Amino acid sequence: MARILLIEDEAAIRRVLVKILTEESDNYSVEEAEDGLEGIEKIKQEDFDLVLCDIKMPKMDGVEVLEALKKIKPEIPIVMISGHGDLDTAVNTMKLGAFDYISKPPDLNRLLNTVRNALDRKELVQENTRLKKKVSKNYQMIGESDAIKRIKELIEKVAPTDARVLITGPNGTGKELVAHWLHQKSERSKGPMIEVNCAAIPSELIESELFGHVKGAFTSANKDRAGKFEAANGGTIFLDEIGDMSLSAQAKVLRALQENKISRVGSDKDIKIDVRVIAATNKDLRKEIEDKKFREDLYHRLAVILIEVPPLNERKEDIPLLVDYFSDKISQEHGTNKKEFTEGALNVLKDYDWRGNIRELRNVVERLIILGGKEVTEDDVKLFASKF
The missing domain is CATH 3.40.50.2300 (Response regulator)
Structure with missing residues:
Protein backbone atom coordinates (compact mmCIF):
# COMPACT_ATOMS: atom_id res chain seq x y z
CA MET A 1 0.00 0.00 0.00
CA SER A 136 27.82 -3.90 -7.52
CA LYS A 137 27.66 -7.10 -5.47
CA ASN A 138 28.01 -9.27 -8.55
CA TYR A 139 31.04 -7.38 -9.78
CA GLN A 140 33.31 -6.97 -6.79
CA MET A 141 37.03 -6.97 -7.38
CA ILE A 142 38.57 -9.23 -4.74
CA GLY A 143 42.28 -9.21 -3.99
CA GLU A 144 45.12 -7.32 -2.33
CA SER A 145 48.00 -8.50 -4.50
CA ASP A 146 50.21 -5.85 -6.08
CA ALA A 147 48.77 -6.68 -9.51
CA ILE A 148 45.17 -6.14 -8.38
CA LYS A 149 46.08 -2.96 -6.50
CA ARG A 150 47.63 -1.55 -9.68
CA ILE A 151 44.47 -2.38 -11.66
CA LYS A 152 42.26 -0.74 -9.02
CA GLU A 153 44.41 2.40 -9.04
CA LEU A 154 44.31 2.53 -12.83
CA ILE A 155 40.53 2.16 -12.86
CA GLU A 156 40.17 5.05 -10.40
CA LYS A 157 42.17 7.29 -12.74
CA VAL A 158 40.65 6.15 -16.03
CA ALA A 159 36.97 5.55 -15.14
CA PRO A 160 35.90 9.24 -14.83
CA THR A 161 37.21 9.95 -18.34
CA ASP A 162 35.74 8.85 -21.67
CA ALA A 163 39.03 7.23 -22.72
CA ARG A 164 38.65 3.94 -24.57
CA VAL A 165 40.10 0.94 -22.74
CA LEU A 166 41.41 -2.40 -24.01
CA ILE A 167 41.46 -5.15 -21.37
CA THR A 168 43.70 -8.14 -22.02
CA GLY A 169 44.29 -11.41 -20.21
CA PRO A 170 43.56 -15.15 -20.35
CA ASN A 171 40.02 -16.55 -20.12
CA GLY A 172 38.51 -16.60 -16.65
CA THR A 173 40.70 -13.85 -15.16
CA GLY A 174 37.97 -11.26 -14.68
CA LYS A 175 38.15 -8.96 -17.72
CA GLU A 176 34.37 -8.50 -17.63
CA LEU A 177 34.67 -7.49 -13.97
CA VAL A 178 37.16 -4.73 -14.87
CA ALA A 179 34.80 -3.46 -17.59
CA HIS A 180 31.90 -3.23 -15.14
CA TRP A 181 34.04 -1.38 -12.61
CA LEU A 182 35.07 1.12 -15.27
CA HIS A 183 31.42 1.75 -16.13
CA GLN A 184 30.15 1.92 -12.53
CA LYS A 185 32.81 4.46 -11.54
CA SER A 186 32.34 6.59 -14.65
CA GLU A 187 30.19 9.64 -15.34
CA ARG A 188 28.09 7.32 -17.53
CA SER A 189 27.11 4.99 -14.68
CA LYS A 190 23.48 6.14 -14.85
CA GLY A 191 23.39 5.20 -18.53
CA PRO A 192 23.22 1.66 -19.96
CA MET A 193 26.09 -0.81 -20.15
CA ILE A 194 25.59 -3.07 -23.14
CA GLU A 195 27.70 -6.24 -23.42
CA VAL A 196 28.49 -7.95 -26.71
CA ASN A 197 30.36 -11.26 -26.82
CA CYS A 198 31.90 -11.06 -30.29
CA ALA A 199 32.99 -14.72 -30.17
CA ALA A 200 29.44 -15.95 -29.55
CA ILE A 201 27.84 -14.21 -32.54
CA PRO A 202 28.21 -15.74 -36.04
CA SER A 203 30.31 -13.56 -38.34
CA GLU A 204 27.41 -13.05 -40.75
CA LEU A 205 25.26 -11.61 -37.93
CA ILE A 206 27.77 -9.50 -36.01
CA GLU A 207 27.21 -6.31 -38.04
CA SER A 208 23.44 -6.52 -37.61
CA GLU A 209 23.90 -7.17 -33.89
CA LEU A 210 26.19 -4.17 -33.42
CA PHE A 211 24.64 -1.64 -35.78
CA GLY A 212 21.08 -2.86 -36.33
CA HIS A 213 19.35 -3.31 -39.68
CA VAL A 214 16.42 -2.06 -41.72
CA LYS A 215 13.54 -4.14 -42.99
CA GLY A 216 14.55 -6.14 -46.06
CA ALA A 217 18.31 -5.78 -45.49
CA PHE A 218 18.56 -9.58 -45.64
CA THR A 219 16.22 -12.58 -45.80
CA SER A 220 15.11 -12.71 -42.16
CA ALA A 221 15.04 -8.92 -41.63
CA ASN A 222 11.25 -8.53 -41.46
CA LYS A 223 11.34 -5.26 -39.49
CA ASP A 224 13.71 -2.44 -38.53
CA ARG A 225 15.92 -3.26 -35.57
CA ALA A 226 18.27 -1.09 -33.50
CA GLY A 227 21.73 -2.47 -32.73
CA LYS A 228 23.85 -2.57 -29.61
CA PHE A 229 25.57 0.75 -30.31
CA GLU A 230 22.21 2.53 -30.38
CA ALA A 231 21.13 0.71 -27.22
CA ALA A 232 24.30 1.90 -25.46
CA ASN A 233 23.77 5.56 -26.37
CA GLY A 234 24.67 7.74 -23.40
CA GLY A 235 26.41 4.82 -21.71
CA THR A 236 29.06 2.17 -22.36
CA ILE A 237 29.38 -0.68 -24.83
CA PHE A 238 31.62 -3.59 -23.83
CA LEU A 239 32.98 -5.53 -26.80
CA ASP A 240 34.17 -8.77 -25.23
CA GLU A 241 36.49 -11.07 -27.22
CA ILE A 242 36.92 -8.40 -29.87
CA GLY A 243 39.79 -10.39 -31.37
CA ASP A 244 37.15 -12.73 -32.84
CA MET A 245 35.35 -9.96 -34.73
CA SER A 246 35.28 -10.15 -38.54
CA LEU A 247 37.37 -7.65 -40.52
CA SER A 248 34.21 -6.22 -42.10
CA ALA A 249 32.68 -5.49 -38.69
CA GLN A 250 36.02 -4.09 -37.50
CA ALA A 251 35.89 -1.51 -40.30
CA LYS A 252 32.44 -0.35 -39.16
CA VAL A 253 33.51 -0.18 -35.53
CA LEU A 254 36.48 1.93 -36.57
CA ARG A 255 34.15 4.36 -38.36
CA ALA A 256 31.92 4.55 -35.28
CA LEU A 257 34.94 5.45 -33.14
CA GLN A 258 36.25 8.01 -35.62
CA GLU A 259 33.00 9.77 -36.47
CA ASN A 260 30.69 8.98 -33.53
CA LYS A 261 28.03 7.74 -35.93
CA ILE A 262 26.81 4.45 -37.35
CA SER A 263 24.46 3.25 -40.07
CA ARG A 264 22.19 0.23 -39.89
CA VAL A 265 22.75 -2.66 -42.25
CA GLY A 266 20.87 -1.91 -45.48
CA SER A 267 20.62 1.83 -44.80
CA ASP A 268 22.66 4.87 -45.85
CA LYS A 269 21.24 7.02 -43.08
CA ASP A 270 23.75 8.05 -40.40
CA ILE A 271 22.80 7.81 -36.72
CA LYS A 272 24.76 9.92 -34.23
CA ILE A 273 25.90 8.06 -31.13
CA ASP A 274 27.47 9.00 -27.81
CA VAL A 275 29.04 5.79 -26.53
CA ARG A 276 32.14 4.90 -24.55
CA VAL A 277 33.82 1.77 -25.91
CA ILE A 278 35.55 -0.77 -23.67
CA ALA A 279 36.95 -3.87 -25.36
CA ALA A 280 38.52 -7.09 -24.11
CA THR A 281 40.38 -10.02 -25.62
CA ASN A 282 42.30 -13.12 -24.63
CA LYS A 283 44.30 -12.95 -27.88
CA ASP A 284 47.60 -11.27 -28.67
CA LEU A 285 46.24 -8.57 -30.98
CA ARG A 286 49.69 -7.56 -32.17
CA LYS A 287 50.18 -11.07 -33.51
CA GLU A 288 46.68 -10.95 -35.00
CA ILE A 289 47.70 -7.73 -36.76
CA GLU A 290 50.81 -9.43 -38.18
CA ASP A 291 48.61 -12.29 -39.41
CA LYS A 292 46.23 -9.78 -41.08
CA LYS A 293 43.36 -10.87 -38.81
CA PHE A 294 42.98 -7.60 -36.92
CA ARG A 295 43.14 -4.00 -38.12
CA GLU A 296 46.08 -2.06 -36.73
CA ASP A 297 44.22 1.26 -36.95
CA LEU A 298 41.36 -0.17 -34.88
CA TYR A 299 43.83 -1.51 -32.32
CA HIS A 300 45.30 1.96 -31.81
CA ARG A 301 41.82 3.45 -31.50
CA LEU A 302 40.83 0.91 -28.85
CA ALA A 303 44.06 0.73 -26.86
CA VAL A 304 44.15 4.29 -25.56
CA ILE A 305 44.44 2.71 -22.12
CA LEU A 306 45.68 -0.87 -21.75
CA ILE A 307 44.73 -2.92 -18.68
CA GLU A 308 46.29 -6.37 -18.41
CA VAL A 309 44.55 -8.74 -16.02
CA PRO A 310 47.01 -11.35 -14.67
CA PRO A 311 46.28 -15.10 -14.49
CA LEU A 312 45.45 -16.49 -11.04
CA ASN A 313 48.80 -18.31 -10.92
CA GLU A 314 50.47 -14.89 -10.76
CA ARG A 315 48.39 -13.68 -7.82
CA LYS A 316 48.05 -16.76 -5.60
CA GLU A 317 48.21 -14.62 -2.46
CA ASP A 318 44.65 -13.54 -3.34
CA ILE A 319 43.29 -17.11 -3.20
CA PRO A 320 42.26 -17.03 0.52
CA LEU A 321 40.28 -13.80 -0.06
CA LEU A 322 38.67 -15.20 -3.21
CA VAL A 323 37.76 -18.47 -1.49
CA ASP A 324 36.16 -16.58 1.41
CA TYR A 325 34.19 -14.39 -0.99
CA PHE A 326 33.01 -17.34 -3.12
CA SER A 327 32.15 -19.39 -0.04
CA ASP A 328 29.93 -16.61 1.28
CA LYS A 329 28.28 -15.96 -2.11
CA ILE A 330 27.72 -19.62 -3.01
CA SER A 331 26.34 -20.50 0.43
CA GLN A 332 23.78 -17.70 0.05
CA GLU A 333 22.82 -18.99 -3.39
CA HIS A 334 22.32 -22.52 -2.00
CA GLY A 335 20.53 -21.27 1.13
CA THR A 336 23.07 -22.89 3.47
CA ASN A 337 25.40 -21.65 6.19
CA LYS A 338 28.76 -20.37 5.04
CA LYS A 339 31.54 -22.96 5.25
CA GLU A 340 34.98 -22.06 6.54
CA PHE A 341 38.12 -23.37 4.85
CA THR A 342 40.96 -24.50 7.10
CA GLU A 343 44.45 -23.10 6.65
CA GLY A 344 45.57 -26.49 5.35
CA ALA A 345 42.80 -26.48 2.72
CA LEU A 346 43.79 -22.98 1.58
CA ASN A 347 47.45 -23.98 1.33
CA VAL A 348 46.57 -26.93 -0.91
CA LEU A 349 44.45 -24.68 -3.13
CA LYS A 350 47.35 -22.22 -3.39
CA ASP A 351 49.59 -25.04 -4.64
CA TYR A 352 47.36 -25.98 -7.58
CA ASP A 353 47.97 -24.92 -11.18
CA TRP A 354 44.92 -22.77 -12.00
CA ARG A 355 44.79 -22.99 -15.76
CA GLY A 356 41.12 -21.97 -15.73
CA ASN A 357 41.89 -19.00 -13.46
CA ILE A 358 39.24 -17.46 -11.19
CA ARG A 359 36.36 -19.12 -13.02
CA GLU A 360 37.89 -22.51 -12.27
CA LEU A 361 38.53 -21.57 -8.64
CA ARG A 362 34.89 -20.63 -8.17
CA ASN A 363 33.71 -23.97 -9.56
CA VAL A 364 36.07 -25.85 -7.23
CA VAL A 365 34.89 -23.85 -4.20
CA GLU A 366 31.26 -24.64 -5.08
CA ARG A 367 32.12 -28.33 -5.39
CA LEU A 368 33.84 -28.30 -1.99
CA ILE A 369 30.93 -26.52 -0.32
CA ILE A 370 28.53 -29.16 -1.64
CA LEU A 371 30.68 -32.23 -1.00
CA GLY A 372 32.90 -31.20 1.93
CA GLY A 373 32.26 -31.42 5.66
CA LYS A 374 31.06 -28.72 8.07
CA GLU A 375 34.35 -27.03 7.42
CA VAL A 376 36.42 -27.69 4.34
CA THR A 377 39.68 -29.41 5.24
CA GLU A 378 42.90 -30.29 3.45
CA ASP A 379 41.60 -33.85 2.98
CA ASP A 380 38.38 -32.53 1.40
CA VAL A 381 40.39 -30.54 -1.11
CA LYS A 382 42.60 -33.50 -2.00
CA LEU A 383 39.59 -35.79 -2.32
CA PHE A 384 37.15 -33.57 -4.22
CA ALA A 385 39.26 -30.94 -5.99
CA SER A 386 42.25 -32.93 -7.24
CA LYS A 387 40.82 -33.74 -10.68
CA PHE A 388 40.07 -30.62 -12.66
Whole structure:
Protein backbone atom coordinates (compact mmCIF):
# COMPACT_ATOMS: atom_id res chain seq x y z
CA MET A 1 0.00 0.00 0.00
CA ALA A 2 1.31 3.45 -0.95
CA ARG A 3 1.60 5.77 2.05
CA ILE A 4 0.91 9.42 1.25
CA LEU A 5 1.53 12.34 3.61
CA LEU A 6 -0.71 15.38 3.05
CA ILE A 7 0.65 18.61 4.54
CA GLU A 8 -2.08 21.28 4.30
CA ASP A 9 -3.23 23.91 6.82
CA GLU A 10 -6.78 24.23 5.42
CA ALA A 11 -8.98 21.47 6.85
CA ALA A 12 -11.50 21.72 4.00
CA ILE A 13 -8.79 21.13 1.37
CA ARG A 14 -7.44 18.18 3.38
CA ARG A 15 -10.89 16.58 3.49
CA VAL A 16 -11.35 16.94 -0.26
CA LEU A 17 -7.94 15.53 -1.11
CA VAL A 18 -8.23 12.61 1.31
CA LYS A 19 -11.68 11.77 -0.08
CA ILE A 20 -10.44 11.84 -3.68
CA LEU A 21 -7.37 9.70 -3.00
CA THR A 22 -9.00 7.06 -0.79
CA GLU A 23 -12.00 6.67 -3.12
CA GLU A 24 -9.65 6.35 -6.12
CA SER A 25 -7.71 3.39 -4.77
CA ASP A 26 -7.70 0.99 -1.84
CA ASN A 27 -3.92 1.01 -2.19
CA TYR A 28 -3.59 4.61 -0.97
CA SER A 29 -3.19 5.31 2.73
CA VAL A 30 -3.26 9.05 3.55
CA GLU A 31 -1.70 10.58 6.68
CA GLU A 32 -2.44 14.25 7.48
CA ALA A 33 -0.34 17.10 8.90
CA GLU A 34 -1.69 20.59 9.64
CA ASP A 35 1.56 22.47 8.99
CA GLY A 36 5.13 22.06 7.78
CA LEU A 37 6.68 21.44 11.18
CA GLU A 38 4.27 18.60 11.94
CA GLY A 39 4.86 17.21 8.45
CA ILE A 40 8.64 17.15 8.83
CA GLU A 41 8.34 15.40 12.20
CA LYS A 42 6.17 12.71 10.64
CA ILE A 43 8.64 12.30 7.76
CA LYS A 44 11.49 11.82 10.24
CA GLN A 45 9.59 9.18 12.19
CA GLU A 46 7.75 7.26 9.45
CA ASP A 47 8.23 6.05 5.87
CA PHE A 48 6.14 7.62 3.11
CA ASP A 49 5.98 6.99 -0.62
CA LEU A 50 4.77 10.48 -1.55
CA VAL A 51 4.30 13.91 0.05
CA LEU A 52 1.60 16.41 -1.02
CA CYS A 53 2.49 19.80 0.43
CA ASP A 54 0.80 23.21 0.39
CA ILE A 55 3.04 26.18 -0.37
CA LYS A 56 1.50 28.90 1.85
CA MET A 57 1.40 27.67 5.48
CA PRO A 58 2.12 29.10 8.91
CA LYS A 59 5.22 28.11 10.95
CA MET A 60 6.98 26.50 7.97
CA ASP A 61 6.01 27.06 4.34
CA GLY A 62 6.12 24.50 1.51
CA VAL A 63 9.44 25.67 0.10
CA GLU A 64 11.09 25.13 3.49
CA VAL A 65 9.45 21.69 3.74
CA LEU A 66 10.78 20.82 0.28
CA GLU A 67 14.34 21.90 1.18
CA ALA A 68 14.21 19.94 4.46
CA LEU A 69 12.79 16.83 2.76
CA LYS A 70 15.58 16.81 0.17
CA LYS A 71 18.11 16.71 3.01
CA ILE A 72 16.30 14.12 5.15
CA LYS A 73 14.82 11.70 2.62
CA PRO A 74 15.60 12.87 -0.92
CA GLU A 75 14.15 9.69 -2.47
CA ILE A 76 10.55 10.70 -1.54
CA PRO A 77 8.80 12.61 -4.35
CA ILE A 78 6.97 15.77 -3.28
CA VAL A 79 4.07 17.40 -5.13
CA MET A 80 3.35 21.03 -4.26
CA ILE A 81 -0.20 22.42 -3.80
CA SER A 82 -0.48 25.99 -5.01
CA GLY A 83 -3.10 28.70 -4.75
CA HIS A 84 -3.70 31.00 -7.70
CA GLY A 85 -1.11 33.51 -6.49
CA ASP A 86 1.52 30.83 -5.85
CA LEU A 87 1.99 29.59 -9.43
CA ASP A 88 5.38 31.24 -9.97
CA THR A 89 6.59 29.82 -6.66
CA ALA A 90 5.23 26.40 -7.61
CA VAL A 91 7.17 26.42 -10.85
CA ASN A 92 10.33 27.46 -8.99
CA THR A 93 9.89 24.56 -6.52
CA MET A 94 10.31 22.14 -9.43
CA LYS A 95 13.75 23.61 -9.99
CA LEU A 96 14.45 22.84 -6.34
CA GLY A 97 13.44 19.20 -6.80
CA ALA A 98 9.65 19.00 -6.50
CA PHE A 99 8.11 16.34 -8.73
CA ASP A 100 5.17 18.51 -9.85
CA TYR A 101 2.49 20.88 -8.57
CA ILE A 102 -1.32 20.99 -8.57
CA SER A 103 -3.50 24.06 -8.27
CA LYS A 104 -6.37 24.82 -5.89
CA PRO A 105 -9.13 23.86 -6.21
CA PRO A 106 -7.69 20.49 -7.31
CA ASP A 107 -8.73 19.07 -10.67
CA LEU A 108 -9.64 15.42 -10.15
CA ASN A 109 -7.85 13.93 -13.18
CA ARG A 110 -4.81 16.19 -12.82
CA LEU A 111 -4.43 15.22 -9.16
CA LEU A 112 -4.78 11.47 -9.71
CA ASN A 113 -2.46 11.41 -12.73
CA THR A 114 0.20 13.38 -10.85
CA VAL A 115 -0.02 11.06 -7.83
CA ARG A 116 0.19 7.93 -9.99
CA ASN A 117 3.15 9.31 -11.95
CA ALA A 118 5.00 10.32 -8.79
CA LEU A 119 4.48 6.90 -7.20
CA ASP A 120 5.57 5.17 -10.43
CA ARG A 121 8.71 7.33 -10.48
CA LYS A 122 9.56 6.40 -6.89
CA GLU A 123 9.10 2.71 -7.67
CA LEU A 124 11.37 3.07 -10.71
CA VAL A 125 14.05 4.85 -8.65
CA GLN A 126 13.87 2.11 -6.00
CA GLU A 127 14.16 -0.60 -8.65
CA ASN A 128 17.16 1.11 -10.23
CA THR A 129 18.79 1.37 -6.81
CA ARG A 130 18.17 -2.34 -6.16
CA LEU A 131 19.61 -3.25 -9.56
CA LYS A 132 22.71 -1.09 -9.01
CA LYS A 133 23.30 -2.72 -5.63
CA LYS A 134 22.86 -6.14 -7.21
CA VAL A 135 25.29 -5.27 -10.01
CA SER A 136 27.82 -3.90 -7.52
CA LYS A 137 27.66 -7.10 -5.47
CA ASN A 138 28.01 -9.27 -8.55
CA TYR A 139 31.04 -7.38 -9.78
CA GLN A 140 33.31 -6.97 -6.79
CA MET A 141 37.03 -6.97 -7.38
CA ILE A 142 38.57 -9.23 -4.74
CA GLY A 143 42.28 -9.21 -3.99
CA GLU A 144 45.12 -7.32 -2.33
CA SER A 145 48.00 -8.50 -4.50
CA ASP A 146 50.21 -5.85 -6.08
CA ALA A 147 48.77 -6.68 -9.51
CA ILE A 148 45.17 -6.14 -8.38
CA LYS A 149 46.08 -2.96 -6.50
CA ARG A 150 47.63 -1.55 -9.68
CA ILE A 151 44.47 -2.38 -11.66
CA LYS A 152 42.26 -0.74 -9.02
CA GLU A 153 44.41 2.40 -9.04
CA LEU A 154 44.31 2.53 -12.83
CA ILE A 155 40.53 2.16 -12.86
CA GLU A 156 40.17 5.05 -10.40
CA LYS A 157 42.17 7.29 -12.74
CA VAL A 158 40.65 6.15 -16.03
CA ALA A 159 36.97 5.55 -15.14
CA PRO A 160 35.90 9.24 -14.83
CA THR A 161 37.21 9.95 -18.34
CA ASP A 162 35.74 8.85 -21.67
CA ALA A 163 39.03 7.23 -22.72
CA ARG A 164 38.65 3.94 -24.57
CA VAL A 165 40.10 0.94 -22.74
CA LEU A 166 41.41 -2.40 -24.01
CA ILE A 167 41.46 -5.15 -21.37
CA THR A 168 43.70 -8.14 -22.02
CA GLY A 169 44.29 -11.41 -20.21
CA PRO A 170 43.56 -15.15 -20.35
CA ASN A 171 40.02 -16.55 -20.12
CA GLY A 172 38.51 -16.60 -16.65
CA THR A 173 40.70 -13.85 -15.16
CA GLY A 174 37.97 -11.26 -14.68
CA LYS A 175 38.15 -8.96 -17.72
CA GLU A 176 34.37 -8.50 -17.63
CA LEU A 177 34.67 -7.49 -13.97
CA VAL A 178 37.16 -4.73 -14.87
CA ALA A 179 34.80 -3.46 -17.59
CA HIS A 180 31.90 -3.23 -15.14
CA TRP A 181 34.04 -1.38 -12.61
CA LEU A 182 35.07 1.12 -15.27
CA HIS A 183 31.42 1.75 -16.13
CA GLN A 184 30.15 1.92 -12.53
CA LYS A 185 32.81 4.46 -11.54
CA SER A 186 32.34 6.59 -14.65
CA GLU A 187 30.19 9.64 -15.34
CA ARG A 188 28.09 7.32 -17.53
CA SER A 189 27.11 4.99 -14.68
CA LYS A 190 23.48 6.14 -14.85
CA GLY A 191 23.39 5.20 -18.53
CA PRO A 192 23.22 1.66 -19.96
CA MET A 193 26.09 -0.81 -20.15
CA ILE A 194 25.59 -3.07 -23.14
CA GLU A 195 27.70 -6.24 -23.42
CA VAL A 196 28.49 -7.95 -26.71
CA ASN A 197 30.36 -11.26 -26.82
CA CYS A 198 31.90 -11.06 -30.29
CA ALA A 199 32.99 -14.72 -30.17
CA ALA A 200 29.44 -15.95 -29.55
CA ILE A 201 27.84 -14.21 -32.54
CA PRO A 202 28.21 -15.74 -36.04
CA SER A 203 30.31 -13.56 -38.34
CA GLU A 204 27.41 -13.05 -40.75
CA LEU A 205 25.26 -11.61 -37.93
CA ILE A 206 27.77 -9.50 -36.01
CA GLU A 207 27.21 -6.31 -38.04
CA SER A 208 23.44 -6.52 -37.61
CA GLU A 209 23.90 -7.17 -33.89
CA LEU A 210 26.19 -4.17 -33.42
CA PHE A 211 24.64 -1.64 -35.78
CA GLY A 212 21.08 -2.86 -36.33
CA HIS A 213 19.35 -3.31 -39.68
CA VAL A 214 16.42 -2.06 -41.72
CA LYS A 215 13.54 -4.14 -42.99
CA GLY A 216 14.55 -6.14 -46.06
CA ALA A 217 18.31 -5.78 -45.49
CA PHE A 218 18.56 -9.58 -45.64
CA THR A 219 16.22 -12.58 -45.80
CA SER A 220 15.11 -12.71 -42.16
CA ALA A 221 15.04 -8.92 -41.63
CA ASN A 222 11.25 -8.53 -41.46
CA LYS A 223 11.34 -5.26 -39.49
CA ASP A 224 13.71 -2.44 -38.53
CA ARG A 225 15.92 -3.26 -35.57
CA ALA A 226 18.27 -1.09 -33.50
CA GLY A 227 21.73 -2.47 -32.73
CA LYS A 228 23.85 -2.57 -29.61
CA PHE A 229 25.57 0.75 -30.31
CA GLU A 230 22.21 2.53 -30.38
CA ALA A 231 21.13 0.71 -27.22
CA ALA A 232 24.30 1.90 -25.46
CA ASN A 233 23.77 5.56 -26.37
CA GLY A 234 24.67 7.74 -23.40
CA GLY A 235 26.41 4.82 -21.71
CA THR A 236 29.06 2.17 -22.36
CA ILE A 237 29.38 -0.68 -24.83
CA PHE A 238 31.62 -3.59 -23.83
CA LEU A 239 32.98 -5.53 -26.80
CA ASP A 240 34.17 -8.77 -25.23
CA GLU A 241 36.49 -11.07 -27.22
CA ILE A 242 36.92 -8.40 -29.87
CA GLY A 243 39.79 -10.39 -31.37
CA ASP A 244 37.15 -12.73 -32.84
CA MET A 245 35.35 -9.96 -34.73
CA SER A 246 35.28 -10.15 -38.54
CA LEU A 247 37.37 -7.65 -40.52
CA SER A 248 34.21 -6.22 -42.10
CA ALA A 249 32.68 -5.49 -38.69
CA GLN A 250 36.02 -4.09 -37.50
CA ALA A 251 35.89 -1.51 -40.30
CA LYS A 252 32.44 -0.35 -39.16
CA VAL A 253 33.51 -0.18 -35.53
CA LEU A 254 36.48 1.93 -36.57
CA ARG A 255 34.15 4.36 -38.36
CA ALA A 256 31.92 4.55 -35.28
CA LEU A 257 34.94 5.45 -33.14
CA GLN A 258 36.25 8.01 -35.62
CA GLU A 259 33.00 9.77 -36.47
CA ASN A 260 30.69 8.98 -33.53
CA LYS A 261 28.03 7.74 -35.93
CA ILE A 262 26.81 4.45 -37.35
CA SER A 263 24.46 3.25 -40.07
CA ARG A 264 22.19 0.23 -39.89
CA VAL A 265 22.75 -2.66 -42.25
CA GLY A 266 20.87 -1.91 -45.48
CA SER A 267 20.62 1.83 -44.80
CA ASP A 268 22.66 4.87 -45.85
CA LYS A 269 21.24 7.02 -43.08
CA ASP A 270 23.75 8.05 -40.40
CA ILE A 271 22.80 7.81 -36.72
CA LYS A 272 24.76 9.92 -34.23
CA ILE A 273 25.90 8.06 -31.13
CA ASP A 274 27.47 9.00 -27.81
CA VAL A 275 29.04 5.79 -26.53
CA ARG A 276 32.14 4.90 -24.55
CA VAL A 277 33.82 1.77 -25.91
CA ILE A 278 35.55 -0.77 -23.67
CA ALA A 279 36.95 -3.87 -25.36
CA ALA A 280 38.52 -7.09 -24.11
CA THR A 281 40.38 -10.02 -25.62
CA ASN A 282 42.30 -13.12 -24.63
CA LYS A 283 44.30 -12.95 -27.88
CA ASP A 284 47.60 -11.27 -28.67
CA LEU A 285 46.24 -8.57 -30.98
CA ARG A 286 49.69 -7.56 -32.17
CA LYS A 287 50.18 -11.07 -33.51
CA GLU A 288 46.68 -10.95 -35.00
CA ILE A 289 47.70 -7.73 -36.76
CA GLU A 290 50.81 -9.43 -38.18
CA ASP A 291 48.61 -12.29 -39.41
CA LYS A 292 46.23 -9.78 -41.08
CA LYS A 293 43.36 -10.87 -38.81
CA PHE A 294 42.98 -7.60 -36.92
CA ARG A 295 43.14 -4.00 -38.12
CA GLU A 296 46.08 -2.06 -36.73
CA ASP A 297 44.22 1.26 -36.95
CA LEU A 298 41.36 -0.17 -34.88
CA TYR A 299 43.83 -1.51 -32.32
CA HIS A 300 45.30 1.96 -31.81
CA ARG A 301 41.82 3.45 -31.50
CA LEU A 302 40.83 0.91 -28.85
CA ALA A 303 44.06 0.73 -26.86
CA VAL A 304 44.15 4.29 -25.56
CA ILE A 305 44.44 2.71 -22.12
CA LEU A 306 45.68 -0.87 -21.75
CA ILE A 307 44.73 -2.92 -18.68
CA GLU A 308 46.29 -6.37 -18.41
CA VAL A 309 44.55 -8.74 -16.02
CA PRO A 310 47.01 -11.35 -14.67
CA PRO A 311 46.28 -15.10 -14.49
CA LEU A 312 45.45 -16.49 -11.04
CA ASN A 313 48.80 -18.31 -10.92
CA GLU A 314 50.47 -14.89 -10.76
CA ARG A 315 48.39 -13.68 -7.82
CA LYS A 316 48.05 -16.76 -5.60
CA GLU A 317 48.21 -14.62 -2.46
CA ASP A 318 44.65 -13.54 -3.34
CA ILE A 319 43.29 -17.11 -3.20
CA PRO A 320 42.26 -17.03 0.52
CA LEU A 321 40.28 -13.80 -0.06
CA LEU A 322 38.67 -15.20 -3.21
CA VAL A 323 37.76 -18.47 -1.49
CA ASP A 324 36.16 -16.58 1.41
CA TYR A 325 34.19 -14.39 -0.99
CA PHE A 326 33.01 -17.34 -3.12
CA SER A 327 32.15 -19.39 -0.04
CA ASP A 328 29.93 -16.61 1.28
CA LYS A 329 28.28 -15.96 -2.11
CA ILE A 330 27.72 -19.62 -3.01
CA SER A 331 26.34 -20.50 0.43
CA GLN A 332 23.78 -17.70 0.05
CA GLU A 333 22.82 -18.99 -3.39
CA HIS A 334 22.32 -22.52 -2.00
CA GLY A 335 20.53 -21.27 1.13
CA THR A 336 23.07 -22.89 3.47
CA ASN A 337 25.40 -21.65 6.19
CA LYS A 338 28.76 -20.37 5.04
CA LYS A 339 31.54 -22.96 5.25
CA GLU A 340 34.98 -22.06 6.54
CA PHE A 341 38.12 -23.37 4.85
CA THR A 342 40.96 -24.50 7.10
CA GLU A 343 44.45 -23.10 6.65
CA GLY A 344 45.57 -26.49 5.35
CA ALA A 345 42.80 -26.48 2.72
CA LEU A 346 43.79 -22.98 1.58
CA ASN A 347 47.45 -23.98 1.33
CA VAL A 348 46.57 -26.93 -0.91
CA LEU A 349 44.45 -24.68 -3.13
CA LYS A 350 47.35 -22.22 -3.39
CA ASP A 351 49.59 -25.04 -4.64
CA TYR A 352 47.36 -25.98 -7.58
CA ASP A 353 47.97 -24.92 -11.18
CA TRP A 354 44.92 -22.77 -12.00
CA ARG A 355 44.79 -22.99 -15.76
CA GLY A 356 41.12 -21.97 -15.73
CA ASN A 357 41.89 -19.00 -13.46
CA ILE A 358 39.24 -17.46 -11.19
CA ARG A 359 36.36 -19.12 -13.02
CA GLU A 360 37.89 -22.51 -12.27
CA LEU A 361 38.53 -21.57 -8.64
CA ARG A 362 34.89 -20.63 -8.17
CA ASN A 363 33.71 -23.97 -9.56
CA VAL A 364 36.07 -25.85 -7.23
CA VAL A 365 34.89 -23.85 -4.20
CA GLU A 366 31.26 -24.64 -5.08
CA ARG A 367 32.12 -28.33 -5.39
CA LEU A 368 33.84 -28.30 -1.99
CA ILE A 369 30.93 -26.52 -0.32
CA ILE A 370 28.53 -29.16 -1.64
CA LEU A 371 30.68 -32.23 -1.00
CA GLY A 372 32.90 -31.20 1.93
CA GLY A 373 32.26 -31.42 5.66
CA LYS A 374 31.06 -28.72 8.07
CA GLU A 375 34.35 -27.03 7.42
CA VAL A 376 36.42 -27.69 4.34
CA THR A 377 39.68 -29.41 5.24
CA GLU A 378 42.90 -30.29 3.45
CA ASP A 379 41.60 -33.85 2.98
CA ASP A 380 38.38 -32.53 1.40
CA VAL A 381 40.39 -30.54 -1.11
CA LYS A 382 42.60 -33.50 -2.00
CA LEU A 383 39.59 -35.79 -2.32
CA PHE A 384 37.15 -33.57 -4.22
CA ALA A 385 39.26 -30.94 -5.99
CA SER A 386 42.25 -32.93 -7.24
CA LYS A 387 40.82 -33.74 -10.68
CA PHE A 388 40.07 -30.62 -12.66
